[in-house]
Amino acid sequence: DTGVSQNPRHKITKRGQNVTFRCDPISEHNRLYWYRQTLGQGPEFLTYFQNEAQLEKSRLLSDRFSAERPKGSFSTLEIQRTEQGDSAMYLCASSPTGGGSEAFFGQGTRLTVV
């Protein structure tokens, strides 16, 4: 197992364009999380899935953001009509169980909106 994999590693897009990121969690981890990290800050929770069910969404997640995990394996995070304020590192993590289990993070997708 190679850990949590995220693609692409970097994305530069023009304001107003849509972007989609992919996350492949560690095999058999049933929980998958998305976080966002800006420079000089810690990661901020966006949303998480248990298997294919999206269980929680942060109020940080505007209507332009949508996440899916259709078969309970990989997940996608889409941002529509990107804004410069969306520029950040988008982190994916997975864990085998909830409540006290550590999350294993991928290396992230760095988004730059120009």
Place this chain on the structure above:
Amino acid sequence: GNSVTQMEGPVTLSEEAFLTINCTYTATGYPSLFWYVQYPGEGLQLLLKATKADDKGSNKGFEATYRKETTSFHLEKGSVQVSDSAVYFCASGYSTLTFGKGTMLLVSP
């Protein structure tokens, strides 16, 4: 809401010095507590964790004790190395995590 506060950096130390990075949290109940480390150019890695009061997490010479009385989870290491230079994040939570802003540690030879 939940929050995590950790000391601001950068923390600059000489090799073999003693390290403390303070972390306090606010939360409902007794969440699990974590320290993550981010080395330059790499992703977040779990360093240690504690799941209940008075638990001590330890790894690679680092330690932290879950203190519910002071709602703290301070990170310590007796003798730092240059290779410990990184950004350290304190986090709390049950399933989803609330992170502090991170503390950069710079260790010089």
